[in-house]
Amino acid sequence: MLPKNQTNRNRIYQLVHERGSISKPEIAALLGISLPTAIQNVKSLQQEGLLKEGEILESTGGRKAIAVTCEKNAKFAIGTDITRNHISIVLINLAADIIESARVEMVYDNTPAYYQEAVRLINQAVTVSGIDPDDILGAGFSVPGVLTRDGQMIIYSHVLGASALQCSTISRGLNYPSVLCNDANAAGIAEMWKHKYRTDAVYLSLSDTVGGAILLHNELYLGENQRGGEFGHFTLVRDGLPCYCGRQGCVDAYCSALTLSRHANGDLNLFFERLNNGDKNIKPVWEQYLSYLTTTVNNLAVSFDCTVILGGYLGEFLEPYIEDIRRSVAQVTTFLGNEDYITACAYKKEAAAVGAALLYIRPFINQL
Ligand SMILES: [Zn+2]
Missing domain, CATH: 3.30.420.40 (ATPase, nucleotide binding domain)
Incomplete structure (x- = not known):
């Protein structure tokens, strides 16, 4: 097969994948290829069991078009x-x-x-x-x-x-x-898959340890030593609390999920339940945490100027607090504007x- 054909195959598959369902004339129009080329490539992908013809698309007057969809399985x-x-x-x-x-x-x-x-x-x-x-x-x-x-x-x-x-x-x-x-x-990588329309993001993993990932142009940026995105070891407080890495004052010591769960018998669910119920002992713990998280998120925003996804074990609990976090970052940031770039993870587990x-x-x- 000619390389040009392979490129069209790939572009067609990606387009169908993105749109969910689309007609062959639409494929041809959107990709700027001829209808016979679109038909031929769809056929070859169908023969391999990767695309299938699905429901008839609603016609706006003309001939009804058959939709092409992905064979996800x-x-x-x-x-x-x-x-x-x-x-x-x-x-x-x-x-x-x-x-x-x-x-x-x-x-x-x-x-x-x-x-x-x-x-x-x-x-x-x-x-x-x-x-x-x-x-x-x-x-x-x-x-x-x-x-x-x-x-x-x-x-x-x-x-x-x-x-x-x-x-x-x-x-x-x-x-x-x-x-x-x-x-x-x-x-x-999983979060970027969910945010298909975005190509750049940093992911802050707030689990029992703090880590992260840098995704640029839809690819991981690993750094020269595969240590890119280890945000847990940003220095947050000079000569601060000890970190497991042996140094002091790292983000990990202030923003790991453990810093919250240790106030609720190691149970994050219980921590947020108490917070939601207005527990007077839990509220200051959360406010202190929010303050450290704010500095960390702001540093990421200043460094990368892109979407910041908050995930890890904590991620599934953060949706109701995302506006608080955005407001808090807005108070400290150099570049005032829209804090919508801060978002809770899409995957709650797994x-x-x-x-x-x-x-x-x-x-x-x-x-x-
Ligand atoms: Zn550290």
Whole structure:
């Protein structure tokens, strides 16, 4: 096939993917290609089971046009999020819909027994889903840590207490191509997928540790040492509280989810329940937190001048407070204007697992 044709195929697939359903004449018009070229390419994608003809589009008077839609379930990918205390598994299709998911409490342990159990759980999820293993593109693993650029080794992970850990060790016995991704980067990828119309964003992961991801032109910016976006170690307070990294005053020591949950028996749900109920002991804790978060978000805004997505464990609780956060940032920011760029994450749970699975979905779509 000619490269030009491949480009048209790819553009057509992306357009249908974006629009949901569209007619062939519309495809031709929007992409500036001839109708026969559009028809020929749609046909080839149909033959591969990636596009299908769907409902007849409402006509505005002329001939009724048949809509072309994506066959979302043509391919799938597995995403697994490994944290210190849990393992979460998702199976997603080409539209990133979660087809199957499982979350198991399982304390991380760098032993063959742990990895065998993880692989068993993944295979079990595949079986339960009824998906043909031949239709699975690969398995992405989200892990907290700094990785090699090729995603084949964890250089070190403070949270897991692991270093020089190979992807092949984790995925041994799993019959799919596998790759690792930093957890905050994976969650950032998932969020960008949801915010399709945006191409640049920073993601601030507010979990038991604070991390982040930088997404520029729809791609992760990893930095020279794969440490780009480690916002948890911005210095927030000179000579401040100790951080797990060994330094003092890092954002992590002030903005991690732990700084809130430790006031509610380690339970974030309970913290926000008490806050909503006007608990007098909880309110000042939240206000103090908001003040540190404001400085952090403002620093991100000044640095990147783009959408700031607040996620991590805290993300699912932030929607009702997003206006408070915007107002608070507006009070300190240098560049006055619209604070709508600050937003709560779209995925309330499983963002990192979905993002890890997207490591196989995105390239598949891009190479069509
Ligand atoms: Zn630190």
